Amino acid sequence: MDTRVLRYFVAVAERLSFTAAARDLYVSQPALSRQIRQLEADLGVELFVRTGREVRLTAAGGELLPSARKALDDWRDAVRVVRSVAAAEANVLRVGFVVSGGGSVARRARAAFAEQRPDVTVEPKRCDWGAEPDALRQGLVDVAFVWLPADTDGLRAHVVATEARYVALARDHPLTARESVGIADLRDEPLMWTRKAPKEWVDWWAVNPRPDGGEPVWGPENDNVDEMLEHVATGAAVCFGPESMAAYYAHPDLAWRPVTDIEPLRIAIAWVSETVNPVVHAFVAATVRLSSAT
Known part of the structure; x- marks a missing residue:
């Protein structure tokens, strides 16, 4: 069976809403409904009771849910292992990051590791907003510089910056006439945001709720840093980013200012708990040593 259909079923079952599930899966509601109807036809049972706006699991649906979750977890683990083994066999270390990643620590760690292990090819892999942990769990990368807070379930993580x-x-x-700003100064500014990342990640970056209990003014959406900064450069909104992003993404129509009264970003080196690849552990050790020396 297509694991995508199981993922659709689990999404609806957990939310008990086709609308919410379609939104979170980035598919249209009619397409999602068709997939669930086809799954019910293939199984010969109804999985949901649909009465007006209410959606409930049938007994069969409730029985399928834990098995579907386990099947998805098992498939994800199998894919991760296969990808990781293939990378290890090719002597490749895939390092995940988002935008400016681990900043100067990451760049120095890659350089130091290249000297230590010239036989290993280090491949930087850029992730979507907030997607570094999932990239690790899916075996798309072997190690990653993760912006915290993040869901690190099944991972090990060590803060390095x-x-x-x-x-x-x-x-x-x-x-821009000021050297720095406070979060209250940005109260009425439309703020860039994204659907790509988990809601908790978006809220932390947006400082939502604000210290006064209010909510940010949500501005345009974006899928990547280039879209985000183009919106800001035109005056449509503002955005938050770490110090390394401010240094890396210079733009003639942008100005960066520190926000002095919000907590800083913590950056962790993270890897899958079960990994036995010595190259991963060597890279982690090199990164931790460098971070301790700064």
Whole structure:
């Protein structure tokens, strides 16, 4: 059976809403409904009771749910192991990161590791917003620089750096006259956000709720850093990023200012708990040594 259909079933079963599941899966509701109807036809049973706006699991659906979750977990683990073994066999270490990743620590760690293990090819792998932990669990990368907070279930993580958070503003924004800003200064500013990342990740970066209990003014959505900064450069919104992003993404129409009264970003080196690949452990050790020396 296509694991995608099981993933669709689990999404609906956990939310008891086709609308919410379709939104989180990035598919249309009619397409999702068709897939669930086809699954019910293939099994010869009804999995959901649909009465008006209410959706409930049938007894059969309730019985299928834990088995479907286990099947998805087993398949994810099998895929991760196969990908990791193939990379190890090719003497390749895939290092995941998002945008500016682990900052200077990451770059120095890759350089030091290349000197230590010239026989290993280090391949940087850019992840979507907040997707580093899932990339590890899916075997798309062997080790990753993860922006915390994040769901590190099934992973091991060691914090190797902290960075102040900055706000990006259009060059002609009035706040650029200041050397730094506070979160209250940004109360009425539309804020860039993304559906790509988990909601908890988005809320932390958005400082939601704000110290006064309010919610940010949500601005345009984005799928990647380039889209985000283009919106900011036109004055459509502001965005937050770590200090390394402010240094790396210089732009003639942007200005970055530190936000002095919000907690900094913590960056961790993370890997799958069960990994036995000595190359992974060697890279982690090199990164931790460098972070301790700074």
